[in-house]
Amino acid sequence: MKIADIFKIAWHNLWNNKSRTLLTVIIVAVVSTLMMTILLFGAAFNENVVDFNKALFKINGTSYSLSGKWTESHNTEDYFIAAEEYRTLVDTAEKYAHVVDTASVSAEVNGGREKDEGGALYISEGNDALPQNNVEFNVWQRNDDVEMLSSSNVVFACFEFFNPAAEDLIYEGRGWSAADAGGNGIWLSVDAAERFVGYYDDPLEVGDTVTLAFVRQSTYFTDFRAEKAVYTVEGIFRPDAFGGETESFKRTECIVGVDSAAEAFGDLFTIRSVSMSYSPPETEYDYNALFSAMRDFADEVNEKIEPNVNNAGDRYPRFVCSFVDSMQMVVLGTVLVFAVASLLSLIVLLLSVGSVANTIVISVDKDRKFLGLMKAMGLKRKGVSRIVICQSLFMIAAGVVLGIAFLYLLRPVVRSAIASFITSMAGMSLPILLSVRVSPLLPVATAAAFFLAAVLFSRGSVDRIARQDAIAAINEVS
Numbered sequence: 001m002k003i004a005d006i007f008k009i010a011w012h013n014l015w016n017n018k019s020r021t022l023l024t025v026i027i028v029a030v031v032s033t034l035m036m037t038i039l040l041f042g043a044a045f046n047e048n049v050v051d052f053n054k055a056l057f058k059i060n061g062t063s064y065s066l067s068g069k070w071t072e073s074h075n076t077e078d079y080f081i082a083a084e085e086y087r088t089l090v091d092t093a094e095k096y097a098h099v100v101d102t103a104s105v106s107a108e109v110n111g112g113r114e115k116d117e118g119g120a121l122y123i124s125e126g127n128d129a130l131p132q133n134n135v136e137f138n139v140w141q142r143n144d145d146v147e148m149l150s151s152s153n154v155v156f157a158c159f160e161f162f163n164p165a166a167e168d169l170i171y172e173g174r175g176w177s178a179a180d181a182g183g184n185g186i187w188l189s190v191d192a193a194e195r196f197v198g199y200y201d202d203p204l205e206v207g208d209t210v211t212l213a214f215v216r217q218s219t220y221f222t223d224f225r226a227e228k229a230v231y232t233v234e235g236i237f238r239p240d241a242f243g244g245e246t247e248s249f250k251r252t253e254c255i256v257g258v259d260s261a262a263e264a265f266g267d268l269f270t271i272r273s274v275s276m277s278y279s280p281p282e283t284e285y286d287y288n289a290l291f292s293a294m295r296d297f298a299d300e301v302n303e304k305i306e307p308n309v310n311n312a313g314d315r316y317p318r319f320v321c322s323f324v325d326s327m328q329m330v331v332l333g334t335v336l337v338f339a340v341a342s343l344l345s346l347i348v349l350l351l352s353v354g355s356v357a358n359t360i361v362i363s364v365d366k367d368r369k370f371l372g373l374m375k376a377m378g379l380k381r382k383g384v385s386r387i388v389i390c391q392s393l394f395m396i397a398a399g400v401v402l403g404i405a406f407l408y409l410l411r412p413v414v415r416s417a418i419a420s421f422i423t424s425m426a427g428m429s430l431p432i433l434l435s436v437r438v439s440p441l442l443p444v445a446t447a448a449a450f451f452l453a454a455v456l457f458s459r460g461s462v463d464r465i466a467r468q469d470a471i472a473a474i475n476e477v478s
Helices: 003-016 018-060 083-095 134-140 164-169 178-182 190-195 258-268 287-304 322-366 368-376 381-426 441-466 470-477
Strands: 062-066 102-109 117-125 146-149 154-157 170-173 185-189 209-218 224-237 254-257 269-278 319-321
Touching: 003 018, 003 381, 018 322, 018 381, 018 441, 062 083, 062 287, 062 322, 083 269, 083 287, 102 117, 102 258, 134 209, 134 224, 154 258, 178 254, 178 258, 185 190, 190 224, 209 258, 224 254, 224 258, 254 258, 258 269, 287 319, 287 322, 319 322, 322 441, 381 441
Parallel strands: 154 254, 185 224
Antiparallel strands: 062 269, 062 319, 102 154, 102 269, 117 146, 117 209, 170 224, 185 254, 209 224
16 A cells, blocks of 8 residues: 555544544643653753853863872871972973963971971061071061061962963062972062061062071970071062952962972972962853863873872872863763653653553544455555554644644743752852753654654554454444
8 A cells, every 4th residue: 555545544534533633632732742841941951051150161260279198197287299299280281281370389388297396487578597596586586577477378389370461460570470480589469568578668679688487396395497588579469460369369468489489498398289270261262172171181180190098998089170070060960850851751751651542542443444444455454554653643743743832832931940940059140041942853752752652552452453354344344
């Protein structure tokens, strides 16, 4: 039998059972609308969450951090980064310089990692001799030209640190460059240049000499040690001259090179962590290429540096990229959301397809006599199945098309639900306009799932009808 004849017979049977056909189409439309709405929420949620995080990346950039190696005590005061690990990071970062803007080293000049040792960092004008015992120290620290430094306000830098577009924020002198990491230059904030001198002296200026001194005393004053590094003031800056806009940068009063400080203070110099940042360009850029480079950077560093291992043997990478980590969690979350949406759609389909299949079987059963007569006239078993399949296709296609119309009416509801969900998760207003795009694959996949499920559910009943005896059918007709 020709395909055209099959379509004509199928349409004829549907038209003769208009009420049952309409009921089937309505059932398919309602169920397909529900299925497609659930799937649309999952797909649109995934797309908008990824776009939301891309927008945050464009606004905030990313940060990298290398944490110290755990010791057996797991005491945070004992965490530190070995000199060779620091050098490995710096060398690897040069390879990925296109995704690194600024970097600073959280380090300290301390009394060693023994609990009974401690000390403080001081700054003074000129190149004065340091005290050699507790008595001299008590006199020295009362000098108007000597001031204690807060370790949180000192930055040890190793990469390009000033925003190239903010040279006008350099109050005096020049900005920091990566070449200064091992030099004897020092950079002071405007406030620090005025404060780190005696009350009756002029502020520090570019070209002045200053001394950073560390004085260590044990708890019981049984050990005394003083070390210093002499620097030349190369620049006076405003805190907002940094490329990174974090609060820690804005509190910065003093910048020196990490290499020069490590050389000057030796075993008193301890690196706790290394922080870097990157902000994407204002112009168009290849997001996928940048993300791949950031991920490769983190992976390569972690391959070269030993991870931290807890007592259970779990390994924790010590170098992380905040955006890569967050995006990995985002991808995992979106996959789970879409999996749940797909599962819910499947449950809805399974709960409703029985009604559709039953309607198809009843419709075919009402045409039993007609089909039997057609078999007596030479219609093969496959022809009967094709007619039934064609009828099912007509009803399901009509129902899904009607469902698509309902789906477009529900798009604002889906958009509002996604906006509320993402806003509650992020705790902030959305920096993007949400899009709820209906993919052409959505109705096609829904119709295919409906059709396959309906055919599967009604297959047994249709086969029995297709196998009916033609003579018996003729007798029923007569």
